[in-house]
Amino acid sequence: MFNNLTLTKPEYKNLPVKVLIKNGKIVDPVNGINEIKDIKIIDGVIEEIATKIAVEDDTLVINAEGKYISQGFFDMHVHFRDPGIEQAENIVSGSNAAMAGGFTGVAMMPNTEPCIDNKFLFNDLVSRSKDFLVDCHPIPAITVGRKGEKITEMAELVETGALGFTDDGSGVQSSESSRRALEYSKMFDVPIMVHAQDTSFEPGVMNEGFYSTLLGMAGISNLTEDLMISRDIHIAEYTGGKLHIQHISTKKGVELVRDAKKRGLKVTAEVTPHHFSLTDEKVTTFSTDFKMAPPLRAEDDLKAVLEGLKDGTIDAIATDHAPHTPEKKNVEFDFAPFGVIGLETSFAAGNSNLVKKGILTIESLIEKMAVNPRKILKLDYDLIKVGNKANLTIFDTETEFVVDRFKMKSLSRNTAFNGETLFGKVYHTINNGKIFSAE
Ligand SMILES: [Zn+2]
Incomplete structure (x- = not known):
């Protein structure tokens, strides 16, 4: 094994x-x-x-x-499954995939086993990757065990080198916890990166819409995402915190972020290559390679995402590289885990589906794949210079x-x-x- x-x-x-x-x-x-x-x-x-x-x-x-x-690409959303699920990916294989995709830096999500919610696990990942080509930054959890309740030791983690916090894999359901996290984010000037999904709705396996009805599959509505984005923007406004929306996928979500930016709030957003390239029509193949959270959405959502990339509403492209072994993925659609890998196709997908189609210039693609992710995480981004x-x-x-x-x-x-x-x-x-x- x-x-x-x-x-x-x-x-x-x-x-x-x-x-x-x-x-x-x-x-x-x-x-x-x-x-x-x-x-x-x-x-x-x-x-x-x-x-x-x-x-x-x-x-x-x-x-x-x-x-x-260009400056090396930076992926602010990867799952290296390390520690705990190293047969699907680990910090070494994940870094190899990153380098092959042109990435020199990654931000690793904390939904590992155990969850990265303390400085000991954080430091273990940092020390195991210290000689790598790829700069591997663990992003610790917002809440202890990603349970959505008690906030982690954020002050200590920021001091240890944490660039932001996320409970990615799940949304923070408690508004109280979100408020606390965004208050701390203001204090420490680091982003709270959110997987916007309200799980009080009935669970689903694909986008709720024409194709879920056609296929008779349980849907995940846009509402699950829109409500959370809306709530978190309200909390960011109230607290003055720094909010980053992960893997945005809905039309309304893009509109909410655009409006928040217009009002001068500290809100940023990322989108994945699969969400700017594909729609839920793909699920008619029943391939579990099209099962992810958030799900592939409808044509209107895809159009809104492209518009958001074009007008700067969406700051960054991030892969949400989510490896699962074939044993886990090669099952019926309903039972497969959510997630797809993306590091080795991200640049080509952006180049083919954005640059070649006139949505972005090559400069703006580099901005979204390398410059803006570093800006959001407050890393140096003026890299190509003597010295x-x-x-x-x-x-x-x-x-x-x-x-x-x-x-x-x-x-x-x-x-x-x-x-x-x-x-x-x-x-x-x-x-x-x-x-x-x-x-
Ligand atoms: Zn997520």
Whole structure:
């Protein structure tokens, strides 16, 4: 059962002392740069950025002609299942999947076994990933055991390095607990990241609408999400707290966030690649690769999400990478767990379904995949400059490929994009003096 786990090794290599990236197009939305330059890296640090840098001896030359170079992508919503469910994913395999997807940083959700709700478990994950290429940030729980009641030791956790808090996997049902959490978030200036789902409704397995009626399946209505987003925006307004809406999926939800932003509230939102690419029509295949929470929604919701990405209502793209073993997923739709993996298809899905369709420019895609997640978590986001550690992703936007669930670094296979033709390939991911290169 644990064979996969013992075989899992980090797949990065140490960078040689001298590296020269030649002729790549730097896309840096932070400084408004979009031009072809060379980047010289010495000992993992950017030494020079210029139009033509001479090749010295003993230098690893990376030919980036026809490719883009951006700051490393950052996924603010991943489940690495570590500790507790390491056969589905663990911090090593999850990081391998992240690097392959172009990510140099991730925020790991706390719904592990046990739940990350104290500094000892937090520090264990930090110390086990300290030598990685990928910066792995655990996001501890809002409430003890994610039970939705008693607030965790937030002051202590912020001091330990927590960038935010979430009970992801469930919504905090108690308004009192949400209020306390948002009050603390104001005090510590960290976001409360919410999985907006009111569970007092009858449970469902897919979006409530035309297709759930057609298939005779129990629906999860937009109301379950809209009510929670609305409540939490009210509480954020009342307390002055910092609210981040995770995996937004409904039309009304997007409208609520747009309105909150207009009124100057500290509210941000993320969307997943599956929610900006697919609708609940996919469930007619009965494949459990289309079962996730929130569920794939209707056409109108998808349109609203695209509009929200375009006008800046939705700040970030986050995968909600949620691995489950085939044993767990290959069951009847009603009984399968919620969730799909996403790290290795996120960039290509964004490039294919947003950039190529004119919804976003490549600059705004990089903003939502790399810059804004770091901004929301108060990490440094002005990364491409001389003297900084090289934290870079090298990719193209034209390579066409068919998504193959068996060609992934993730230990799990539950992708919603299997068999889809997508465009865009990540070639190299560089961070912390290390490099990952695609085959
Ligand atoms: Zn969630």
